[in-house]
Amino acid sequence: MSEAVLGIIGGSGIYDLPGLTDIREERIESPWGEPSDALRIGRIGSTKIVFLPRHGRGHALSPSDINYRANIDVLKRAGVTDLVSLSACGSYKAELYPGLFVLVDQFVDRTSRRESSFFGKGCVAHVSVAHPVGPGLQNRLAEAAEAEELPFVRGGTLVTMEGPQFSTYAESMTYRGLGYDLIGMTAMPEAKLAREAEITYATVAMVTDYDCWHELHGAVDVASVVAVLHENADKARRLVARLAADFPAEREPCPAGSHNALDNAIITAPAFRDPALLAKLDAVAGRVLKSA
Numbered sequence: 001m002s003e004a005v006l007g008i009i010g011g012s013g014i015y016d017l018p019g020l021t022d023i024r025e026e027r028i029e030s031p032w033g034e035p036s037d038a039l040r041i042g043r044i045g046s047t048k049i050v051f052l053p054r055h056g057r058g059h060a061l062s063p064s065d066i067n068y069r070a071n072i073d074v075l076k077r078a079g080v081t082d083l084v085s086l087s088a089c090g091s092y093k094a095e096l097y098p099g100l101f102v103l104v105d106q107f108v109d110r111t112s113r114r115e116s117s118f119f120g121k122g123c124v125a126h127v128s129v130a131h132p133v134g135p136g137l138q139n140r141l142a143e144a145a146e147a148e149e150l151p152f153v154r155g156g157t158l159v160t161m162e163g164p165q166f167s168t169y170a171e172s173m174t175y176r177g178l179g180y181d182l183i184g185m186t187a188m189p190e191a192k193l194a195r196e197a198e199i200t201y202a203t204v205a206m207v208t209d210y211d212c213w214h215e216l217h218g219a220v221d222v223a224s225v226v227a228v229l230h231e232n233a234d235k236a237r238r239l240v241a242r243l244a245a246d247f248p249a250e251r252e253p254c255p256a257g258s259h260n261a262l263d264n265a266i267i268t269a270p271a272f273r274d275p276a277l278l279a280k281l282d283a284v285a286g287r288v289l290k291s292a
């Protein structure tokens with residue numbers, strides 16, 4: 001296996017990652033377009049860290065405007081093997097209260113206007129996202145949260161809506177009735193694309209609100225989300241610092257198959273592959289295309 005490189009995607013309210021040493025900023029070009037921002041590359045202890053603010057510094061990008069493919073592509077080009085997404089989320093369960101961190105393990109994709117695959121005409125591939133979160137990476141997050149005595153639970157289903165408006169009451173009640181735990185606007189297609197790029201992925205859902213279903217809470221608004229996030233920023237930093245400090249030097253194989261997701265995924269026969277698309281796939285699928 002290769003050197004482990006830990007990527008961190010900062011969501012709403014997390015536009016920087018203090019505590020990195022040997023820090024430099026790098027703007028990596030992507031054939032998939034513009035990523036959200038320059039990468040900030042540094043170290044925590046001996047672990048290489050690559051940080052990307054999902055909405056860009058200053059939060060200029062709405063969830064629908066984020067170029068998820070370019071983001072994952074530049075993280076792959078920077079060598080990221082394991083990726084932690086920090087995400088502000090609404091809760092559908094009374095016991096998942098604002099301030100709690102949820103290490104989610106499942107996603108439901110309700111987005112509608114996003115490019116959700118690197119593959120397509122001229123190079124068709126089907127990867128499994130049955131288990132989209134890397135269990136090993138999630139274990140490490142749980143150990144880090146325990147060591148830092150942060151309030152967290154393990155497991156949960158996060159539905160991703162298109163937004164940017166928050167849900168209607170009827171939508172909120174429907175998702176709650178379906179048994180989903182959390183709602184956000186960004187985990188999909190990010191998690192799917194990470195799997196296509198053979199990057200191990202895990203989400204830390206930081207509960208910020210009860211959306212609009214809870215009779216004792218009003219409708220969610222940005223100000224209350226940001227207020228909770230500010231209270232949580234220090235906890236998120238401590239979680240990442242501890243995770244990085246205890247991270248292995250070498251990439252670990254992922255029991256969910258993140259490290260070799262493309263092994264049998266490409267179905268287009270070599271003679272029928274589009275050279276232009278193959279060129280764009282150099283980083284994401286280079287491992288399997290080089291050996292084809």
Ligand SMILES: CSC[C@H]1O[C@H](OP(=O)(O)O)[C@H](O)[C@@H]1O
Nearest residue numbers: 011012063087088184185186225
């Ligand atoms: C600021 S509230 C809505 C906004 O917050 C979440 O962003 P992220 O997942 O990047 O933390 C949510 O998905 C929406 O984009």
Ligand SMILES: Nc1ncnc2[nH]cnc12
Nearest residue numbers: 088089090183184185211
């Ligand atoms: N209630 C909510 N719905 C969608 N995205 C969110 N992000 C934070 N809270 C949210």
